[in-house]
C-alpha cells in the first residue's frame with residue numbers, strides 16, 4: 054500500500070519541524086510547499102539526508118508548485134507572517150487572510166480530500182477563513198491550538214505536582230489567545246480533578262491560578278525568550294498528534310478549533326472545543342457542561358473570536 058502523503062504548506066520554523074517529525078515517525082511521504090524559493094527544497098533535502106542515520110522510510114520533496122500537493126491525505130498549514138513591531142492586529146489579520154485565500158484555493162484545486170489542520174495565527178479566525186476559501190467539508194478542516202495549550206498546562210501542572218506529564222490530563226477551551234479557558238474542574242492527575250488536589254493540599258488555589266495564567270501566556274513566554282520568532286517544537290508536535298489521530302483512525306479525544314454550528318449554542322464559527330478525531334476528520338464535538346463562571350469565560354473568548362472573524366469579513370467581501 055502506498056504511504057500516506059502529507060503536504061506542509063509553509064516551510065518555516067513549524068513547517069520544517071513538522072517535516073522532521075513526519076519522517077521520524079514514518080507517518081508518510083512529505084511535500085513541503087513555500088513561496089520562498091529554496092527553503093522547502095533545502096529543508097526537504099536536509100531531512101532526507103538524516104534518513105540513513107535514523108533509518109526511516111519517507112520521501113521528502115520541496116516545492117513552489119501547488120500541483121505537487123495533489124492527492125495529499127493531510128495538509129498542515131503554517132503559511133503566513135508573524136507579527137512585527139509597529140504592526141496592528143488588523144495588519145496581521147489582513148496579510149494572513151490573503152495567505153489563507155491562496156492556500157485555501159491551492160488545497161481546493163489540488164487536495165480536496167485532505168484532512169486540513171491550520172496553525173497560522175490568529176488561529177480561530179484563520180481556520181474559519183481557510184475553510185471558506187477551500188470549500189472543503191467543515192469536519193475536514195480544523196485548527197491546532199487546544200492540544201498545544203493543554204500540553205503547556207499539563208507540563209506546568211506536572212512540574213507543580215512532581216508527577217509524570219503522562220498522568221496529567223488537562224482541558225483548555227475557547228479561542229487561542231489571551232481569552233483561552235483552561236478548565237481546572239476537567240483537568241486531573243490520574244483522574245483526580247484539580248480542585249480536589251487543592252483540597253488534598255497538593256497545591257494552593259493561588260498557585261493553580263498562577264499556572265492557569267502562565268498557560269494563557271504560554272506563547273508570549275516563548276516569544277519573549279526567543280526574541281526572533283515564536284514557538285515551533287510544541288506547536289508542530291501538537292499538530293502531528295492530530296494528524297496521526299486522523300491517519301490511524303485513533304478516535305482521539307483532543308481539543309481543537311472545530312466548526313460549531315449548534316454545538317455549545319454557537320452558530321457558524323470555529324473555536325476551541327473538545328472533539329473526537331478519527332478517519333472522518335472531526336467526527337464529534339464533546340459538549341461538556343460548563344458552570345456559570347466557566348461559561349462566562351468561554352463566552353468572552355467566543356466574542357473575541359467573533360470580533361476577528363468580523364474583521365476578516367470587513368477586509369474580504371467574498372467572506373461576508
Ligand code: APR
Pocket residue numbers: 062063064065066067068086087088089092131132133134135152155156172173174175282283284285288
Ligand atoms: N504561501 C506559502 N507560504 C507562505 C506564504 C504563502 N502565501 N506566505 C508566507 N509563507 C511562508 C513563509 O515564506 C515562511 O517560510 O510561511 C512560512 C512561515 O514560517 P515562519 O515565519 O518561520 O513562521 P512559523 O514560526 O513557522 O509560524 C507559522 O504559525 O503559530 C503560527 O503565529 C504563527 O502564523 C504563524 C505560523
